[in-house]
Amino acid sequence: MTTLAYYPGCSLHGTSAELDRSFRASMQALDIELAEIPGWECCGNTAAHSASRLLAIALPANELVKVGRDMGLDSVAVPCAACFSRFMAAEHELAADEQVRREVELVVGRNVPTGIKILNLVDVYHDAVGLQRFKAKVTRPLGGLKVAAYYGCLLTRPPKVTLAEDPECPTRMDDVLRALGAAPVQWSYKTDCCGASLALCEQSIVIELVRRIVADARACGAEAIVAACPLCQINLDSRQLDIKAKDPAWQPLPVVFLSQLVGHAVGVPAGQLGWNKHLTAVPSLS
Amino acid sequence: MTTISPALSHRVGAGSGVNSAKCYQCKRCTVGCPVAEFADLHPAQIMRAVQLGDVERAVRARFIWLCTGCQTCSTRCPQGIDVAAVMDELRMVARERGLVRKDAPFANILKLNLDSMKRWGRLYEVELVALDKLTRPSSLFDDLPTSLKLVAKGKVNPVPKFGDMRQMRRMVKVAKRIDESRGMQRIPIGDPESDMRVTEGGAR
Numbered sequence: 001m002t003t004l005a006y007y008p009g010c011s012l013h014g015t016s017a018e019l020d021r022s023f024r025a026s027m028q029a030l031d032i033e034l035a036e037i038p039g040w041e042c043c044g045n046t047a048a049h050s051a052s053r054l055l056a057i058a059l060p061a062n063e064l065v066k067v068g069r070d071m072g073l074d075s076v077a078v079p080c081a082a083c084f085s086r087f088m089a090a091e092h093e094l095a096a097d098e099q100v101r102r103e104v105e106l107v108v109g110r111n112v113p114t115g116i117k118i119l120n121l122v123d124v125y126h127d128a129v130g131l132q133r134f135k136a137k138v139t140r141p142l143g144g145l146k147v148a149a150y151y152g153c154l155l156t157r158p159p160k161v162t163l164a165e166d167p168e169c170p171t172r173m174d175d176v177l178r179a180l181g182a183a184p185v186q187w188s189y190k191t192d193c194c195g196a197s198l199a200l201c202e203q204s205i206v207i208e209l210v211r212r213i214v215a216d217a218r219a220c221g222a223e224a225i226v227a228a229c230p231l232c233q234i235n236l237d238s239r240q241l242d243i244k245a246k247d248p249a250w251q252p253l254p255v256v257f258l259s260q261l262v263g264h265a266v267g268v269p270a271g272q273l274g275w276n277k278h279l280t281a282v283p284s285l286s
Numbered sequence: 287m288t289t290i291s292p293a294l295s296h297r298v299g300a301g302s303g304v305n306s307a308k309c310y311q312c313k314r315c316t317v318g319c320p321v322a323e324f325a326d327l328h329p330a331q332i333m334r335a336v337q338l339g340d341v342e343r344a345v346r347a348r349f350i351w352l353c354t355g356c357q358t359c360s361t362r363c364p365q366g367i368d369v370a371a372v373m374d375e376l377r378m379v380a381r382e383r384g385l386v387r388k389d390a391p392f393a394n395i396l397k398l399n400l401d402s403m404k405r406w407g408r409l410y411e412v413e414l415v416a417l418d419k420l421t422r423p424s425s426l427f428d429d430l431p432t433s434l435k436l437v438a439k440g441k442v443n444p445v446p447k448f449g450d451m452r453q454m455r456r457m458v459k460v461a462k463r464i465d466e467s468r469g470m471q472r473i474p475i476g477d478p479e480s481d482m483r484v485t486e487g488g489a490r
Contacts, residue, residue, distance in 0.1 A: 010409035014443045015436070041407045041449035041457075046355050047399035050377040053301065055461040062457060107460045109453075157357035158368070167361055193320040193356035197399075200418065201391035202352065203429050205324050234441070238432050245431070279435055 004119070004128060005067040005076040006034040009083040009230075010042055016080075016230035018274025019257050023079050023121070025272045026263040030129050030137055034077065037066050043086040046197065057100060058107040060090035068113030075117040077124050079259065081229030082196075084120040085154035085162065091118060092161045120155055121228040121258055125176045134179040139267040141181025142285070147261075148222035149173040149184050150213070151191050152232040167191065173228060173258060180265040187220035189213040194235040203242070210239040214253050224254045224282070226261060233257055238279045254282040290339040290482040298336055298379065302371040306337040315359035315369045325349040329359050329369050336372060339482075341379065350376045351390035394421055404458050407449025412442060 004027075012020035027034050040063055049056035064087070067076045078084040094101050094112060105111055119128055151173060156164035164170055168191065174184040192213055195206030214236060217225050227233040237255040244250045260273045264285050275282050299306060315329040322328040327335075327347040335344040344350070350373050359369035377396070380386050386393045398417050402410050415433075419426050436442055 010411070013408070013447050014411040015441045017441075017443065039407075039450035039453075041454050042403040042409050044403065045399065045409070047396045047403065049355075049374050050396050051381070051400055052378075052461050052465050053374070054464055055458065058457050058461055062453065103464055106464065107457050109456065109460075153354075153356040153358070158360045158370075193354050193358070195320070196354040196356070197395065198321075198352065198354055198392060200395050200415065201422075201425065201428075202324075205321060205352070209320055234436075238436060241432050241435060277439055277441060279432075279439060 001031055001033055002128065003033040003035055003073060004124070005071050005073045006036045007040055007043075007063055007076055007078045007083060007087070008036065009078070009080040011080055011082075011230035015234055016257075018277040019079060019230055019233070019259060022257060022259040022263045022268070022273045023077075025268040026259050026266060027077075027124075029263065029266040029268050030133065032124075032128060035071060035073065037063055037071070037076070040066070043083040045082055045086065049086075049089075054100075054103055054107060056086065057090045057093050058104045060087040061094060061104050061112045062108045063087070064090070064116045065108055065110050065112055068116050069110065074115070075119060075128065077119050077121075077128070079121040079124070079228070080231075081120060081152060081154040082231060084118065087118045088161045088163070091116070122151075122155060122173045122176060125258070125262055126172050131175060131179045134176075134265075138180055138265045140265050140285075142177075142261065142265055143181060145182045145285070146185055146221050146223045147177055147182045148187050148217035148220065148225045149177055149190060150217075150225050150227050150232060150236070150255075152227070152229050153191070153193050153196070155228060156191060173226065176258065177226060177261070180261055182261065185217070185220045185222045187216055187222065189216040194232045196231055196235070199231075199235050199239070203239075206235055207239050207242045210236055211243050214240060214243075214255075218251065218253055222253065224256055226258050227255055228258045240280050252280040254278065254280050256282060288340050288483075289342050291341055292339050293481075294341040294379070295336060295339040298341055298372060298375045301378065302368060302375040304367050304369075304372050306333060306367070306372070308365040308367055309333045309337055309363075310365065312364060314362045314364065318358040318362050320356055320358070321352040321354060322349070325352050329353075329373075332376070333367070333369060333372065336376075341376070342385075345376050345380045345383070345385050346387065348387060348390060349373075350380065351387065351392045391418075391422055391425065394418060404454060405451075406446050407451040407454040408447055410446040412444050413446065 044059040156167040159167040195209040199206045313330040327349045353373040
């Protein structure tokens with residue numbers, strides 16, 4: 001059985017517990033063991049890279065040390081797109097600049113291993129599980145459900161850091177959804193920004209960005225939007241309440257996590273997938 | 287009047303790893319930016335200000351506190367300029383020199399986020415929102431209906447979870463020492479030794 005180190009990040013232990021739960025349940029059903037990094041710290045997010053470049057690199061590097069040296073593993077699953085981006089940025093900077101590596105190792109207090117594979121939510125299903133394996137594992141195919149795969153910003157940008165092949169029109173989440181029996185739609189806003197943590201203080205901007213994204217998904221025929229980032233999901237989901245309050249004709253579109261759809265397709269019971277946590281109701285999948 | 291500070295422009299370049307002189311103002315960054323339309327200056331204007339040494343104008347722009355770090359600008363720049371890294375650096379300069387605007391609530395969020403992370407080893411979401419409301423009482427009722435629904439759905443975890451706090455404190459302390467030893471924090475805006483004052487009539 002494959003074992004991946006697991007870095008949940010703060011959101012998965014907070015507002016997006018259903019991502020944590022559905023991710024764990026889907027991995028168990030797919031015979032992959034997750035080993036949570038003991039005593040993991042915050043990846044630093046935007047707060048750290050707006051304050052100290054060195055600290056912003058050292059925080060994820062510290063987790064890579066634990067994965068490689070304490071846990072003896074060579075891959076880490078990072079389902080939060082924002083955490084994933086910080087891990088990849090750290091690995092990129094450490095490889096690019098020997099001086100940075102020396103300073104980071106002073107901060108962390110240990111040597112940072114090289115070559116730890118960092119997997120986002122899409123990578124885990126696409127590569128660690130593998131699309132072929134879904135053929136045998138999918139017991140409840142999604143029956144041609146029309147979905148809009150929403151990549152947002154940090155799964156793919158900047159490509160020199162994330163190593164995404166096509167940052168302007170990524171297709172790897174679409175591949176996973178097709179393997180589950182869904183029918184991903186072509187749409188224009190798959191990599192547009194949802195407004196991220198501006199949701200805490202500049203709500204009107206986030207509401208407008210979300211309105212454009214969801215409206216395009218609907219216009220392109222989607223019955224649901226699929227997210228692979230806790231902040232994207234909560235923004236696209238909850239801000240539709242604000243949109244609806246101003247525009248009664250607004251037809252809400254459910255926003256679900258990729259891990260929830262995978263879990264459903266591979267037979268995880270609905271009670272373990274957290275469907276009831278969403279503010280925009282999700283019609284039951286049969 | 288404008289203050290041209292070559293030293294500060296150099297600091298922004300060194301900190302962000304960006305040579306701003308490479309920008310030829312094609313404005314692809316601006317066209318792709320999700321928040322430019324809501325801001326005072328747009329990314330290409332920020333780049334121009336940095337390029338000309340007028341870092342103060344860039345630091346005082348509301349734009350730098352609306353940038354979501356979506357990385358679209360850095361992805362699309364034909365010159366390979368990491369525009370988003372310049373915004374990071376300008377936020378650092380703004381904070382070091384007390385030039386954070388009053389109408390930039392995101393600055394407070396970022397600060398509280400960092401404090402929370404240092405305190406618990408992890409971000410404690412409830413504490414962040416509560417402290418933000420206390421420090422910005424005007425925001426008390428912003429967003430109340432949606433927030434209440436999030437609470438009702440059990441999306442909000444009231445209990446903090448701790449990371450390895452000892453290691454976190456160590457990392458914060460050592461990083462601060464190294465950052466300070468670089469001397470980056472000591473370039474004042476308006477340094478009479480090196481800066482030029484420019485009025486509409488030209489330099490004097």
